[in-house]
Amino acid sequence: MTEKFPPGLALQKVDERIMTLNVGPQHPGSGHMRIIVQIDGDYIVACDPDPGYVHRGEEKMAEYRNYITNIPHLERPVIHDSCNVLYPYVLGVEELVGIEVPERAKYVRVIASELNRCIYTMYWLAIYGIFLGHSTMFMWPAGDRELLIDLMEKMSGARVTHAHFVPGGVRNDLPPNFEDVCLRQVNYFEKRIKEYSAVFYDNPILIARTKDTGVLSREDAIRLGTTGSVLRASGVDYDLRTKEPYDVYEELDVHTNVMKEGDSYARSKVPWLDMLESCNIIRQALQKMPKSGSVRTKLKPNPKGKGLNSVYKRVESGRGSLGCYIVSDGKTEPYRLKLSVGSFRNLIALPYLLKGEKLGNMPSVYWSLNYWPVEADR
Amino acid sequence: MGTATGIIRALNSGIKHIAIKRFTLRYPEEKLKFAGDGYQFDPSTGVGIAGLKGRHMLFHDHCTGCQLCSIACEGVAEAIAMVKVPDQQKQNKKSIMPQIDYGKCVFCGLCVDACPFYALYMTNDYELSSFSKEGLIYTPAQLQVKPYVAQDSEIQITSRGATHG
Numbered sequence: 001m002t003e004k005f006p007p008g009l010a011l012q013k014v015d016e017r018i019m020t021l022n023v024g025p026q027h028p029g030s031g032h033m034r035i036i037v038q039i040d041g042d043y044i045v046a047c048d049p050d051p052g053y054v055h056r057g058e059e060k061m062a063e064y065r066n067y068i069t070n071i072p073h074l075e076r077p078v079i080h081d082s083c084n085v086l087y088p089y090v091l092g093v094e095e096l097v098g099i100e101v102p103e104r105a106k107y108v109r110v111i112a113s114e115l116n117r118c119i120y121t122m123y124w125l126a127i128y129g130i131f132l133g134h135s136t137m138f139m140w141p142a143g144d145r146e147l148l149i150d151l152m153e154k155m156s157g158a159r160v161t162h163a164h165f166v167p168g169g170v171r172n173d174l175p176p177n178f179e180d181v182c183l184r185q186v187n188y189f190e191k192r193i194k195e196y197s198a199v200f201y202d203n204p205i206l207i208a209r210t211k212d213t214g215v216l217s218r219e220d221a222i223r224l225g226t227t228g229s230v231l232r233a234s235g236v237d238y239d240l241r242t243k244e245p246y247d248v249y250e251e252l253d254v255h256t257n258v259m260k261e262g263d264s265y266a267r268s269k270v271p272w273l274d275m276l277e278s279c280n281i282i283r284q285a286l287q288k289m290p291k292s293g294s295v296r297t298k299l300k301p302n303p304k305g306k307g308l309n310s311v312y313k314r315v316e317s318g319r320g321s322l323g324c325y326i327v328s329d330g331k332t333e334p335y336r337l338k339l340s341v342g343s344f345r346n347l348i349a350l351p352y353l354l355k356g357e358k359l360g361n362m363p364s365v366y367w368s369l370n371y372w373p374v375e376a377d378r
Numbered sequence: 379m380g381t382a383t384g385i386i387r388a389l390n391s392g393i394k395h396i397a398i399k400r401f402t403l404r405y406p407e408e409k410l411k412f413a414g415d416g417y418q419f420d421p422s423t424g425v426g427i428a429g430l431k432g433r434h435m436l437f438h439d440h441c442t443g444c445q446l447c448s449i450a451c452e453g454v455a456e457a458i459a460m461v462k463v464p465d466q467q468k469q470n471k472k473s474i475m476p477q478i479d480y481g482k483c484v485f486c487g488l489c490v491d492a493c494p495f496y497a498l499y500m501t502n503d504y505e506l507s508s509f510s511k512e513g514l515i516y517t518p519a520q521l522q523v524k525p526y527v528a529q530d531s532e533i534q535i536t537s538r539g540a541t542h543g
Contacts, residue, residue: 064453065453065454066453068450068488069450069452069453069454069488070453071486071488072454072455072484072486072488073454136392143401143402146401146403146533147533147540150410150533153410153412153430154412154413154428155428156428157416157417157428157429157430157431157487157500158430158431158485161484161486163486163487163488171425171426171487171491172417172419172425172426172427172428172429173425173426173427173428174428175413175414175428175429176413178413178428184535185533185535185540188535188540195391198387198388198390198391199388199391199392200388202384202387202388203384203385203388204381204384204385205385207384294423294425295425296424296425298423298424299424301492
């Protein structure tokens with residue numbers, strides 16, 4: 001009997017002590033995915049993440065649409081972080097088509113992408129709070145997110161899925177008086193998230209639940225290919241905004257937050273420190289931004305890539321490095337488009353982290369990987 | 379820091395919120411105010427004008443029936459269909475104008491970017507719910523009507539926290 005079954009469905013002879021549990025895909029503690037865990041008593045023996053329930057074929061869809069009409073559907077994987085998801089694609093198409101971006105547009109893009117990183121991280125933090133049964137930490141981030149969503153709505157005209165970036169700049173200029181409103185709301189937002197430290201990060205109950213659970217060592221983090229906040233929480237100073245600056249990040253003073261512990265606590269704290277850093281970046285960008293000027297280079301209606309050519313661009317998204325590989329064969333559509341997303345790369349670490357942990361620690365370890373199921377499935 | 383101090387600090391941080399103003403927007407009674415009059419596009423400069431991407435507005439005296447909005451929507455949502463209109467406009471020889479299905483529209487606004495004649499804009503109207511699918515299909519005559527929007531609530535930051543004033 002060597003018939004092939006999908007994972008988790010095969011009948012297998014196991015030790016009487018071992019029980020197999022399916023967490024998800026309809027479980028609130030798993031997102032749109034299934035985690036197959038084998039437990040011995042309360043301890044996890046083995047774990048097999050099974051993503052793919054929300055696959056929608058973004059990469060294949062991109063081959064049938066031209067460079068502009070690809071924009072609305074490519075931001076769907078992470079609607080809260082839609083500017084960052086679109087960023088590498090836009091940078092790649094700019095290089096393929098060969099257009100320059102005005103200086104002001106680069107700053108507008110930086111502000112939009114940092115606001116989006118905060119919006120995403122707040123949503124992630126809200127879910128992390130409710131995973132640990134801390135309902136205050138669900139309410140506060142979900143409410144304070146509104147300050148930044150309001151800014152993005154003024155800027156781009158949509159609360160989520162902005163479709164704001166285009167090859168050649170951004171779709172529209174900032175509304176009048178935006179700089180003052182942005183500065184005021186970002187300052188207040190920073191003051192608000194600093195209050196989270198007393199209620200959440202210095203809370204002894206959170207520390208007891210997340211300290212020393214799911215420890216990912218520095219060597220393992222590099223070997224498994226994790227990225228973003230997971231890598232930085234394990235003590236690796238790696239942020240694409242400083243290592244491979246794109247657009248105007250090299251003119252801004254970006255500080256990388258690194259923690260050495262590599263446990264769930266560090267992985268949950270690094271995104272919060274990144275949000276404080278994002279507030280700094282937004283303030284710097286508002287100050288250095290040219291006060292007037294064009295925000296969009298005029299593009300031909302149906303841009304074409306120049307001959308057989310390929311380009312790979314990556315940016316630092318809310319979940320880590322996000323790469324986009326575009327192959328063009330001189331037509332109006334890309335020949336091939338491939339997204340390399342941080343979520344999927346971080347998920348690889350899950351089986352290693354959960355081995356030997358208690359089942360009750362599974363949600364806190366799983367969600368601390370800064371994982372977004374829809375993005376991993378693309 | 380000891381466990382007891384930590385818990386007291388966490389509780390204290392929550393108790394402070396009794397004095398803070400309510401941030402929740404009471405939606406049907408209060409409505410958020412948006413920047414500008416809706417998303418518009420200036421084809422001469424190629425840059426849009428910031429505003430909410432809501433329901434469209436069609437100017438019959440500008441539309442030439444060139445179908446560029448419909449072509450722009452093809453790869454996105456296929457929400458725009460060109461339909462015959464009874465009124466004869468001078469610039470619109472074929473008498474066709476866009477009809478938009480809001481059951482399909484994703485409000486990306488690429489149709490507005492595609493229009494070279496200042497004929498298609500987006501307005502601040504976002505309350506488009508309907509009891510039937512047919513009710514979501516807006517004919518050129520319906521798109522011509524300027525929506526009435528009463529939106530006045532804005533985020534205000536006071537010493538007692540942010541609120542929707």
